[in-house]
Amino acid sequence: MLQVPFIRENKELVIAGLVKRNIDAAGMVDQVISLDEDRRRIQTELDNTLAESNALSKEIGNLYKSGQVQEANELKDKTSKLKETSKELGETLNSKIEELNQLLYKIPNVPNSIVPKGSTDEDNEEVYREGDVPVLFDGALPHWELAKKYDIIDFELGNKITGAGFPVYKGKGAKLQRALITYFLDKNTTAGYTEYQLPHLVNEASGFGTGQLPDKEGQMYHVTEDNLYLIPTAEVPGTNIFRDVLLNESELPIAITGYTPCFRREAGSYGAHVRGLNRLHQFDKVEILRVEHPTQSYKALDGMVSHVKDILKELKLPYRILRLCGGDLGFTSALTYDFEVFSTAQDRWLEISSVSNFETFQANRLKLRFKNSEGKNELAHTLNGSSLALPRVLAGILENYQTEKGIVVPEVLRPYTGFTIID
Incomplete structure (x- = not known):
């Protein structure tokens, strides 16, 4: 399986190499890059959501220790929503990763430069x-x-x-x-x-x-x-x-x-x-x-x-x-x-x-x-x-x-x- 960073950094080389296999891979390569961009965006959003949830959890703990129960309970409602958002983002991320992998499984290896062109x-x-x-x-x-x-x-x-x-x-x-x-x-x-x-x-x-x-x-x-x-x-x-x-x-x-x-x-x-x-x-x-x-x-x-x-x-x-x-x-x-x-x-x-x-x-x-x-x-x-x-x-x-x-x-x-x- 080709590595996504390799495909991103060598897009034209991959497309030209697969032409030797008589495969027009431009569409698949663009789709890989697009799916990877979606994956990275969702991953960043998930990481930020988890970081915010962890920070709030620490703040809630400090509020309880200082006797500010009402303020702590208000923040708990917010963390509950963040946890639900994190769960949804995690499921979306896994689905995107699976979609990306299924596409990568269909793309053959890029031939070495000395491989001759040909069909049979x-x-x-x-x-x-x-x-x-x-x-x-x-x-x-x-x-x-x-x-x-x-x-x-x-x-x-x-x-x-x-x-x-x-x-x-x-x-x-x-x-x-x-x-x-x-x-x-x-x-x-x-x-x-x-x-x-x-x-x-x-x-x-x-x-x-x-x-x-x-x-x-x-x-x-x-x-x-x-x-x-x-x-x-x-x-x-x-x-x-x-x-x-x-x-x-x-x-x-x-x-x-x-x-x-x-x-x-x-x-x-x-x-x-x-x-x-x-x-x-x-x-x-x-x-x-x-x-x-x-x-x-x-x-x-x-x-x-x-x-x-x-x-x-x-x-x-x-x-x-x-x-x-x-x-x-x-x-x-x-x-x-x-x-x-x-x-x-x-x-x-x-x-x-x-x-x-x-x-x-x-x-x-x-x-x-x-x-x-x-x-x-x-x-x-x-x-x-x-x-x-x-x-x-x-x-x-x-x-x-x-x-x-x-x-x-x-x-x-x-x-x-x-x-x-x-x-």
Whole structure:
């Protein structure tokens, strides 16, 4: 959530920044400023009324002590009216604050200056590419056919048990999945991230804290009786560890990682682009999260990008990095880099990671602050990244590593799988 003082002091910058998201925010920005002016006026009136009431109460006490009962009783009538006025002003103030917050919840983060303009993913900028696309043999298959051929993932069984988008991993498929999770966690902890095991359901406050609510409410599975939400990513419970926390500057940076299943009610569609592991309602992901000093967050973002690059180099998968345009940028993000692996059998790029800097947007919602060197409370910056999302990484491995004799396991994963080929 953007801070009101930031909006007031940078009105034109906010409006121009949101144009990159294809949003005409001038009306909302003016409304925020107007509501804040009303809030401040009411707050001043309330403070003055309370101050007058407190002064009269002291005067009444002095009058009673001096035996001036009639004068004291006359002032009591006035304090009663002031208390009623204070109550009304308090209710009006709370209503105005709620109206202001509801409007602020609808305004996305302002994109970083280097975010390109654009409306769709076709306008994203490729900033890096590495790895050779393998030349496959005649008769090479997409991963959903490989899964059936080698009996390692059963999509029909998942559909029977739950529904479309809930695959069942079997045998060497399950072992390869587990190997990837462990490998990712080991890479992250070696890089200095502290591992956490996190809840798979969160409360409403946690959803608001990281910006999934109200923006993505329709994409989250909701346990209505308990008003809990299945997590769409470990980012939500992981970042909410720091909700309502005041850190010391010396505690920064904080880096954590965690593996969780993820649940998303994404609208279904048809075609090869969503077949097999390309789009699921339940999938596994290892996440990295950082809480940073504002002066260090973009250096930290570059470090996170380099970290994911190192993983993909070790897996020897061809990949590219995209800087997302304003129209494709997530609601809470100021700058996002997407990683995509090339799926040779499908002849297309598959997104496998997003690494983002949210600056103070989430921290403002979370009330995540640190005490700076001057002893003042300051909002921290939050960052997160997939390291990595498993389904499309697995799809890339199955398709790019297939041979006529079977699917070769990437060398870096063999200590985790205990086998070298799926045949």
